[in-house]
Amino acid sequence: xxxxxxxxxxxxxxxxxxxxxxxxxxxxxxxxxxxxxxxxxxxxxxxxxxxxxxxxxxxxxxxxxxxxxxxxxxxxxxxxxxxxxxxxxxxxxxxxxxxxxxxxxxxxxxxxxxxxxxxxxxxxxxxxxxxxxxxxxxxxxxxxxxxxxxxxxxxxxxxxxxxxxxxxxxxxxxxxxxxxxxxxxxxxxxxxxxxxxxxxxxxxxxxxxxxxxxxxxxxxxxxxxxxxxxxxxxxxxxxxxxxxxxxxxxxxxxxxxxxxxxxxxxxxxxxxxxxxxxxxxxxxxxxxxxxxxxxxxxxxxxxxxxxxxxxxxxxxxxxxxxxxxxxxxxxxxxxxxxxxxxxxxxxxxxxxxxxxxxxxxxxxxxxxxxxxxxxxx
Amino acid sequence: xxxxxxxxxxxxxxxxxxxxxxxxxxxxxxxxxxxxxxxxxxxxxxxxxxxxxxxxxxxxxxxxxxxxxxxxxxxxxxxxxxxxxxxxxxxxxxxxxxxxxxxxxxxxxxxxxxxxxxxxxxxxxxxxxxxxxxxxxxxxxxxxxxxxxxxxxxxxxxxxxxxxxxxxxxxxxxxxxxxxxxxxxxxxxxxxxxxxxxxxxxxxxxxxxxxxxxxxxxxxxxxxxxxxxxxxxxxxxxxxxxxxxxxxxxxxxxxxxxxxxxxxxxxxxxxxxxxxxxxxxxxxxxxxxxxxxxxxxxxxxxxxxxxxxxxxxxxxxxxxxxxxxxxxxxxxxxxxxxxxxxxxxxxxxxxxxxxxxxxxxxxxxxxxxxxxxxxxxxxxxxxxxxxxxxxxxxxxxxxxxxxxxxxxxxxxxxxxxxxxxxxxxxxxxxxxxxxxxxxxxxxxxxxxxxxxx
Numbered sequence: 001x002x003x004x005x006x007x008x009x010x011x012x013x014x015x016x017x018x019x020x021x022x023x024x025x026x027x028x029x030x031x032x033x034x035x036x037x038x039x040x041x042x043x044x045x046x047x048x049x050x051x052x053x054x055x056x057x058x059x060x061x062x063x064x065x066x067x068x069x070x071x072x073x074x075x076x077x078x079x080x081x082x083x084x085x086x087x088x089x090x091x092x093x094x095x096x097x098x099x100x101x102x103x104x105x106x107x108x109x110x111x112x113x114x115x116x117x118x119x120x121x122x123x124x125x126x127x128x129x130x131x132x133x134x135x136x137x138x139x140x141x142x143x144x145x146x147x148x149x150x151x152x153x154x155x156x157x158x159x160x161x162x163x164x165x166x167x168x169x170x171x172x173x174x175x176x177x178x179x180x181x182x183x184x185x186x187x188x189x190x191x192x193x194x195x196x197x198x199x200x201x202x203x204x205x206x207x208x209x210x211x212x213x214x215x216x217x218x219x220x221x222x223x224x225x226x227x228x229x230x231x232x233x234x235x236x237x238x239x240x241x242x243x244x245x246x247x248x249x250x251x252x253x254x255x256x257x258x259x260x261x262x263x264x265x266x267x268x269x270x271x272x273x274x275x276x277x278x279x280x281x282x283x284x285x286x287x288x289x290x291x292x293x294x295x296x297x298x299x300x301x302x303x304x305x306x307x308x309x310x311x312x313x314x315x316x317x318x319x320x321x322x323x324x325x326x327x328x329x330x331x332x333x334x335x336x337x338x339x340x341x342x343x344x345x346x347x348x349x350x351x352x353x354x355x356x357x358x359x360x361x362x363x364x365x366x367x368x369x370x371x372x373x374x375x376x377x
Numbered sequence: 378x379x380x381x382x383x384x385x386x387x388x389x390x391x392x393x394x395x396x397x398x399x400x401x402x403x404x405x406x407x408x409x410x411x412x413x414x415x416x417x418x419x420x421x422x423x424x425x426x427x428x429x430x431x432x433x434x435x436x437x438x439x440x441x442x443x444x445x446x447x448x449x450x451x452x453x454x455x456x457x458x459x460x461x462x463x464x465x466x467x468x469x470x471x472x473x474x475x476x477x478x479x480x481x482x483x484x485x486x487x488x489x490x491x492x493x494x495x496x497x498x499x500x501x502x503x504x505x506x507x508x509x510x511x512x513x514x515x516x517x518x519x520x521x522x523x524x525x526x527x528x529x530x531x532x533x534x535x536x537x538x539x540x541x542x543x544x545x546x547x548x549x550x551x552x553x554x555x556x557x558x559x560x561x562x563x564x565x566x567x568x569x570x571x572x573x574x575x576x577x578x579x580x581x582x583x584x585x586x587x588x589x590x591x592x593x594x595x596x597x598x599x600x601x602x603x604x605x606x607x608x609x610x611x612x613x614x615x616x617x618x619x620x621x622x623x624x625x626x627x628x629x630x631x632x633x634x635x636x637x638x639x640x641x642x643x644x645x646x647x648x649x650x651x652x653x654x655x656x657x658x659x660x661x662x663x664x665x666x667x668x669x670x671x672x673x674x675x676x677x678x679x680x681x682x683x684x685x686x687x688x689x690x691x692x693x694x695x696x697x698x699x700x701x702x703x704x705x706x707x708x709x710x711x712x713x714x715x716x717x718x719x720x721x722x723x724x725x726x727x728x729x730x731x732x733x734x735x736x737x738x739x740x741x742x743x744x745x746x747x748x749x750x751x752x753x754x755x756x757x758x759x760x761x762x763x764x765x766x767x768x769x770x771x772x773x774x775x776x777x778x779x780x781x782x783x784x785x786x787x788x789x790x791x792x793x794x795x796x797x798x799x800x801x802x803x804x805x806x807x808x809x810x811x812x813x814x815x816x817x818x819x820x821x822x823x824x825x826x827x828x829x830x
Contacts, residue, residue: 065773
């Protein structure tokens, strides 16, 4: 099995993977609900961090807990918990991001038996120096809580090892993404998404070994992509591999993204070189490409990042996929569209409710791609 | 064949009368809106975005105007047709209908040019935008407003939990804000004015909690419709001496009403609470129980978003907070003032704690029990994440405590989301399920005879 197939398999069977990991190592598994949770501490405590994701299927169990007028992804995540799909989790954690996923955390903590839960107050106004001290203290409390729960002291050495582990994984994924800048990318958008999703649900030690092997076997250029339209994906949380596969099946190549299930999760590293790994970890989470909820100052950071991605990866069009009722992205939608339009990148806005409206989306994406191809003619 | 509804003819249960200081409230309200447009001429600062929190912090700049989420916001709420046009204009610019209707209203005024159009003639561009961020909708809107108007923007984050580090964070932000306001407005910050305004902000919020507490009495001296209006000076002017004077007067008057057994409406066949905000363009939804002789005795937007409460973390019970002066605390310096302000909002202001959700269900249950609610009506706002966060869980908790509930859905600022007749049907069914039936008052209805509009 190729490493890419293995990533695909782990993503499809992520619960089986985590169960087997637990059986094999005897370690604890901690679910996390947002990529602002510092995985480094969980690895340093000897546990496996697993991102909680949705099931992409209709569900009817969350209505008593979260109204249908809240983000469909967040409800889907809770549904997975209520349905027992994550019954192997020993703990659940979140770093404050949007209200939506906060609801998921609260209901999870309230209704799903678990021996550890921790809420990290992650300031939203990360452009302020005063927020950093707050986050460092929050991370310190998270560390102490993990130590108490696991019985494993998180020594500076263990933390440094965890930082190296996660940073190495991030650098490898960044290398993989850089290859997608090629005229004919050797990695498809589907493969890239599965690679990143796998890093969020499997042991990064194994993930990095596989990714090194995968990258070693890649030619700098792919094949047969001359007529394909280079696309960027952005918007709310999107772990819908089938959607990307469908888009790429219509004559497009997804070459980059601005998603927390994609580039945002690994674009920068901790680089703890000053002997203060805890401070360095906090700074890393502050300086990563922000989601809209963390990009709230007078000078937006997100637009610059998105436009530089579009430029560096030479995208011809962008698909903005919003989860229904996702208001942080909803408020960013017009400025993002405008910024891309200003640089000559047309956008297609799609609204998802987690389940894939395949027929309708296919028609709209096809039409979008046709307009982009017409522009070239 | 349709059955006729049972109607009970009922003699008024309790005495009722108008609120004597109602006119005083209206005068404060009038002055506030007039001041929005006159402040510039008086050489005062105009600050967009603030809404109702931390008002004392700006008082260090002298008096200021606060057009909040657009100077025509309340005007639009009284004109649903114009309001819908305003919302549609925002949507035509690419904002989805699912985002907060209140902020869509703010943006509509902004992009259509209303925000800067003075009714006195000419234009008035605010000096700065200062956005305390209770939710991501307001802070993202503040950002958009700043970009559109090209004026400086400061966002002050409300942490959703009270801990030593969140207090330090909030205080550090206040320091940054004071320095920033001084620089951007070119004004010297006056600590004494800040401290005087802080004392007012504290006292207003404590007095309002005490007034809410008086509503535990049977009969309730006030109902939600009255409270909705009487809370206005807290929204606009909690940092002003005139607001303190008003709430002192109101508190004394409500005490008298309790002593004399004066009720809000003359009837109290059942006490109910109302959770979530009302549709601002249809606040008479608070009067839906009246034909049944029932009364909303309180709820979230009256109790939680305006008042300072000392809530027992163990059992969720509510009692009004004490002001620093009542606790023997002297506040003499800017630092002490900022610490006190952080304490007010992080410790004694339930709204912020509720955004962290953990305590909300228990506190809802206790409030319903302690105010004697026979049922609870929840309004689930489609776009307001702050008010509807944790609402389903709170509802579950209330139900499990044996108190019946009803929930309806709409948007606080989008009339297209309110199906008035369907909601009325739902509420009437709910009231009937509580064993209530329509009454024909032999005296009243109270709101015409003795109440206030």
